[in-house]
Amino acid sequence: MSDFDRKFITDAITRMLARREHSFDEICRKLSQKGIESDAFIPILEEFREANIQCDKRFAESRARALYHKGAGPRKIKLDLQQYGVNEYDAQRAIQEIEADWFEAALKVKVKKFGAGRETDFKYAMKQKQFLQYRGFYSEHIEFAVKGE
Template identity: 80%
Template sequence: MSDFDRKLITDAITRMLARREHSYNEICQKLSLKGIENEDFIPILEEFKQANIQCNRRFAESRARALYLKGAGPRKIKLDLQQHGVDEADTEAAFNEIQPDWFAAAHKVKVKKFGADKATDFKRAMKQKQFLQYRGFYHEHIEFAVNGE
């Protein structure tokens, strides 16, 4: 690999990380889509990782916080991070960092979509529960949000 190729790869990685945090896998995918061979960019990306410029834990924290603030539940956030190649330890560290209150988040999402009134009929309650389940909340969070229990 020439110095020119190395500079192009380094610049591409730097531009990605300057905009926002990226996971290791995400950078690999984007560089592959640009037609850059794995054996060319993996050593350079490893240098970024060793220098702590690219960090999956930081990516997990920022991604988890953004999804949490948008009303996503723990199941949805874990799945999203998993799809970005973040391991379980970094996911748990991200949750510990943002210290989410899943019960309050589920209630807030429910109130935003359906209002503060408690569901009076079965059909309405099921619709609310399905919506919260789709948003990635667990059963206990959903029951608390819908029934106040």
């Protein structure tokens, strides 16, 4: 590999990480989309990882926190992190780092979308439950939010 190629790859990785945290898999995918061979960028990316410039754990914490503030539940956050190549341990740890009250988070999302009243109409209550399920909350969180227990 020429010095120019190494500089180009290093600059591309640096620009990505300067904007926000990226997972290892996400950087690999983006560099591959640019037409760069994985044999060329994997060793350089490993150097970034060893220097703690790129860190999947830090990415997971940042991404989990951002999704939580957008109203996502623990299931959705975990699945999202796995799509970015974060291992299950780091994903679970990032969710725990948020220290969220998931019952209150589900209630807050429900109130924002449907209002504070307790729903007595079965069809409308099911609509609320489906919405919260889509947002990634577990059944106990959903029941708390919809029934107001």
